[in-house]
Amino acid sequence: MDRRSFLKATALAGALGAAGGMPAPALSQGAAARTLRFVPQANLANFDPIWGTQYVVRNAAALVWDTLYGFDDQLRPQRQMVESEQVSADGLTWDFRLRPGLKFHDGSTVTAKDVVASLTRWSARDSMGLMLKALQQELVAVDDRNFRWVLKKPYPKMLMALGKNNTPMAFIMPERLARTDPFTQINDYIGSGPMRFKRDEWIPGARSVFEKFADYVPRDEPSSWLAGGKRMGIDRIEWLVMPDPATASAALQNGEVDWWENPITDLVPQLRRNRNVRADIADPLGNIGSFRMNHTTTPFNNLKARQAVLAALSQEDYMRALVGDDDKMWKPLPGYFTPGTPLYTEEGGDILKGPRNMELAKRLLAESGYDGSPVPCIVAQDQPITKAQGDVTADLLKRIGFNVDFVATDWGTTGQRRAMKNPVGQGGWSMFHSWHSGADCINPGVYQAIRANGDGAWFGWPNIPAVETEVNNWFEAPDLEAEKAAIRRLNKAAIDNVVYAPTGFFLGYQAWRANVSGIVKGPLPFFWGVSKA
Amino acid sequence: MFAYFVRRVLATIPVMAIVALFVFSLLYLAPGDPAAVIAGDQATPQDVERIRASLGLDRPYLIRFGEWFWNILNGDMGVSIFTNLPVTTMIKQRIEPTLSLMVLTLCLAVSIAVPMGVVAAWKQGTWVDRAVMGFAVLGFSVPVFVVGYVLAYVFALELDWLPVQGYTAFSSGFGPWLENLILPATALGMVYIALIARITRATMLEVLQQDYIRTARAKGAGQANILFLHALKNAAVPIVTVIGIGVALLIGGAVVTESVFAIPGLGRLTVDAILRRDYPVIQGVILLFSFVYVLVNLAIDLLYTLFDPRIRY
Numbered sequence: 001m002d003r004r005s006f007l008k009a010t011a012l013a014g015a016l017g018a019a020g021g022m023p024a025p026a027l028s029q030g031a032a033a034r035t036l037r038f039v040p041q042a043n044l045a046n047f048d049p050i051w052g053t054q055y056v057v058r059n060a061a062a063l064v065w066d067t068l069y070g071f072d073d074q075l076r077p078q079r080q081m082v083e084s085e086q087v088s089a090d091g092l093t094w095d096f097r098l099r100p101g102l103k104f105h106d107g108s109t110v111t112a113k114d115v116v117a118s119l120t121r122w123s124a125r126d127s128m129g130l131m132l133k134a135l136q137q138e139l140v141a142v143d144d145r146n147f148r149w150v151l152k153k154p155y156p157k158m159l160m161a162l163g164k165n166n167t168p169m170a171f172i173m174p175e176r177l178a179r180t181d182p183f184t185q186i187n188d189y190i191g192s193g194p195m196r197f198k199r200d201e202w203i204p205g206a207r208s209v210f211e212k213f214a215d216y217v218p219r220d221e222p223s224s225w226l227a228g229g230k231r232m233g234i235d236r237i238e239w240l241v242m243p244d245p246a247t248a249s250a251a252l253q254n255g256e257v258d259w260w261e262n263p264i265t266d267l268v269p270q271l272r273r274n275r276n277v278r279a280d281i282a283d284p285l286g287n288i289g290s291f292r293m294n295h296t297t298t299p300f301n302n303l304k305a306r307q308a309v310l311a312a313l314s315q316e317d318y319m320r321a322l323v324g325d326d327d328k329m330w331k332p333l334p335g336y337f338t339p340g341t342p343l344y345t346e347e348g349g350d351i352l353k354g355p356r357n358m359e360l361a362k363r364l365l366a367e368s369g370y371d372g373s374p375v376p377c378i379v380a381q382d383q384p385i386t387k388a389q390g391d392v393t394a395d396l397l398k399r400i401g402f403n404v405d406f407v408a409t410d411w412g413t414t415g416q417r418r419a420m421k422n423p424v425g426q427g428g429w430s431m432f433h434s435w436h437s438g439a440d441c442i443n444p445g446v447y448q449a450i451r452a453n454g455d456g457a458w459f460g461w462p463n464i465p466a467v468e469t470e471v472n473n474w475f476e477a478p479d480l481e482a483e484k485a486a487i488r489r490l491n492k493a494a495i496d497n498v499v500y501a502p503t504g505f506f507l508g509y510q511a512w513r514a515n516v517s518g519i520v521k522g523p524l525p526f527f528w529g530v531s532k533a
Numbered sequence: 534m535f536a537y538f539v540r541r542v543l544a545t546i547p548v549m550a551i552v553a554l555f556v557f558s559l560l561y562l563a564p565g566d567p568a569a570v571i572a573g574d575q576a577t578p579q580d581v582e583r584i585r586a587s588l589g590l591d592r593p594y595l596i597r598f599g600e601w602f603w604n605i606l607n608g609d610m611g612v613s614i615f616t617n618l619p620v621t622t623m624i625k626q627r628i629e630p631t632l633s634l635m636v637l638t639l640c641l642a643v644s645i646a647v648p649m650g651v652v653a654a655w656k657q658g659t660w661v662d663r664a665v666m667g668f669a670v671l672g673f674s675v676p677v678f679v680v681g682y683v684l685a686y687v688f689a690l691e692l693d694w695l696p697v698q699g700y701t702a703f704s705s706g707f708g709p710w711l712e713n714l715i716l717p718a719t720a721l722g723m724v725y726i727a728l729i730a731r732i733t734r735a736t737m738l739e740v741l742q743q744d745y746i747r748t749a750r751a752k753g754a755g756q757a758n759i760l761f762l763h764a765l766k767n768a769a770v771p772i773v774t775v776i777g778i779g780v781a782l783l784i785g786g787a788v789v790t791e792s793v794f795a796i797p798g799l800g801r802l803t804v805d806a807i808l809r810r811d812y813p814v815i816q817g818v819i820l821l822f823s824f825v826y827v828l829v830n831l832a833i834d835l836l837y838t839l840f841d842p843r844i845r846y
Contacts, residue, residue, distance in 0.1 A: 045615040045616055045811075046571070046615045046616055046617065052615075053572065125580070181587070183580075183583045183584055183587040184587055185617045203627070204613075204616040204805075205797065205801055205802055205805045206626075206627075206797030240698075241795070241797075242698065242795045243801065243804075243805075244792050244793055244795070246682060246793075247697060247698050247792075247793060247794065247795050248795075250686070250689060250690055250698070251697045251698050253690060254689055254690060254693070254696070254697050256696055256697055256699065382808065410565070410808060411570070411808070412566065412569070412570050412809060412810050413565045413566075415565070415566055415569025415570050415572075415581075416564060416565050416566030416569050417564070419566070419569060419578050419581055448577070455578075456577065458577070
């Protein structure tokens with residue numbers, strides 16, 4: 001008997017009479033091996049992947065709801081719930097056929113009507129979906145397994161839109177749920193994916209539980225990210241929310257959890273010293289740090305003030321503040337698109353390369369006519385990524401000559417403040433920090449932050465027609481070469497006009513117990529193929 | 534006595550009404566927007582506006598307050614903006630871990646601190662007294678999260694005696710329940726032990742100088758009898774007062790302790806709700822905490838009569 005068991009037994013013996021309680025039966029070894037305890041990146045506070053577009057909701061939803069198509073690890077959309085598709089010669093009519101045997105978790109069959117309702121709800125919230133909606137002539141169920149999407153204009157990125165992993169994903173729900181207004185939360189979680197959500201065991205902020213859905217029919221192909229056969233090697237997954245990284249680290253080392261989605265870099269050396277723990281890169285697509293300026297008010301409504309920032313900004317400073325001294329975890333990014341993906345380019349990125357030019361920055365600032373008025377920098381202190389970037393920015397802007405008004409706040413307040421279009425001095429803002437998942441920066445279709453269509457653009461509202469022209473050219477590009485050409489021009493226009501200032505490309509870790517196998521690197525945790533000894 | 538009890542219970546109603554008004558107004562004035570948090574980082578301003586409208590957050594203050602207050606009077610704390618679950622359900626899910634932590638901490642602290650204070654007063658000026666006071670200073674000075682990390686490192690990671698995190702319901706057995714709570718209760722109890730030990734020592738020192746103690750000694754009463762029957766009972770009123778005041782300390786400390794030990798209690802629920810601006814949850818939890826605090830104070834007032842029969846209401 002080890003000391004822990006001895007203590008437990010002693011405490012029990014002493015307390016049994018008074019409490020009258022018996023310990024819960026321990027899980028058998030087999031049951032323990034079929035249960036995976038996972039520490040997610042954040043709390044699953046809601047569970048409607050169309051209404052709430054946080055990554056953690058998307059990650060959980062990918063277990064519970066299936067999609068028509070799914071991205072594989074080469075970022076190609078592959079058939080998932082769809083058996084076949086056909087597009088007319090003019091590119092206007094798409095006919096889709098569902099796989100046979102698809103079931104919802106309540107036992108009902110997945111039909112084309114469910115798909116039509118799901119796509120209708122999704123397309124009201126997703127940027128690519130909104131484009132499709134604008135082009136839509138009709139979206140109808142032909143019969144139980146077939147549906148048709150008729151467009152007014154060809155949309156070559158149709159399969160990408162249906163299979164992308166960016167939030168919101170086009171998840172397929174029962175029609176009765178999908179008829180819910182897209183801006184109102186669903187209140188039932190009947191899914192179509194490989195795991196069912198245990199609502200009765202859900203304690204938001206603490207625990208979410210998923211159980212294997214026996215009637216799920218996986219595809220025959222090997223799994224690859226969101227594509228292929230989603231075969232579950234475990235029967236039950238428990239998501240245990242741990243807000244404190246030190247606690248999560250200790251729990252993983254102690255064997256109380258099996259997989260931690262996002263350990264902070266500082267703790268990784270300690271984890272690696274434990275022979276029962278493995279740590280590796282989580283997502284090869286990484287993240288892009290963002291210094292987002294307000295194009296509608298002073299001083300960054302002036303191009304030269306924005307260029308002054310680019311001339312002086314040292315991505316190395318930002319990245320070292322974010323990920324420390326591990327050079328494998330970051331790289332400079334003289335552009336906007338994710339390194340290692342087909343559309344990556346450095347066209348026009350010279351201003352971000354080489355030694356930083358503080359003299360040029362000061363000269364550009366003087367030419368901008370900046371009058372020394374305060375520059376509100378909104379920095380969320382409760383997000384390590386924004387806090388670290390904000391500290392570097394405060395120093396950078398002061399050295400250039402800006403009068404920094406450092407607004408230390410939390411993410412909730414940042415969310416409200418950044419939506420305000422008031423001038424500086426009346427509640428407005430000049431810049432805030434964010435970061436974008438690399439998977440969201442692989443092309444303009446999923447990259448809201450690169451858009452420069454004024455009021456329709458992301459916070460900061462850049463209005464740069466040259467960027468939008470190339471976005472449209474990309475959407476209409478007939479092949480990859482044409483896409484690449486459009487993106488090269490887009491990247492140059494975006495840097496020339498400083499849509500935003502990229503602060504670098506960085507990676508994150510994931511860590512797991514040595515007895516867990518099948519964990520792959522990807523933009524979200526993929527649980528199919530994972531097993532536990 | 535009964536009339537006093539009824540009067541005090543009735544007096545909680547205006548207190549709770551003022552707390553309700555204060556909490557609602559404070560949240561209304563505080564910056565932050567749940568709609569922006571819900572919409573996520575990729576949402577457009579138009580999306581945020583639509584979500585805000587769907588949640589009713591664009592309505593005037595008075596209408597929102599009136600509706601919320603009416604629902605509270607009808608026992609309905611509302612529905613969480615984020616989880617879509619009733620606030621009462623969320624509180625029910627979380628109340629047991631927090632109550633368990635607080636009760637265990639209270640028991641642990643009182644059972645350790647009171648004897649410590651008594652002994653320190655008895656042995657005034659000796660090394661025992663100095664050791665107790667040294668411990669009290671340490672307990673006051675070291676933050677609860679530091680104690681928590683140290684305990685978790687030693688007893689969970691190094692010795693592997695206890696789990697690092699989590700909570701096991703009392704219904705699963707006293708042993709597993711205690712196994713999960715002993716470290717957090719010890720961490721949370723440190724400052725409480727220090728506080729009670731100091732106040733016990735100070736009050737006991739005063740009581741031990743009284744004539745009736747000298748009389749008891751002259752009549753040949755034993756040391757234990759003098760300390761724990763004659764002196765402690767007379768010193769109990771200020772000690773009980775401090776224990777009652779300390780409940781607020783426990784509520785505050787539970788927020789940190791629950792985060793360090795990943796206990797799914799009301800403290801963490803409150804922090805999560807504040808960070809997300811989940812107004813109905815924040816309002817519900819603060820009202821509950823206020824109510825508990827008012828009740829604890831009432832209980833303390835009633836306890837006075839038990840320790841000092843001269844006190845009459």
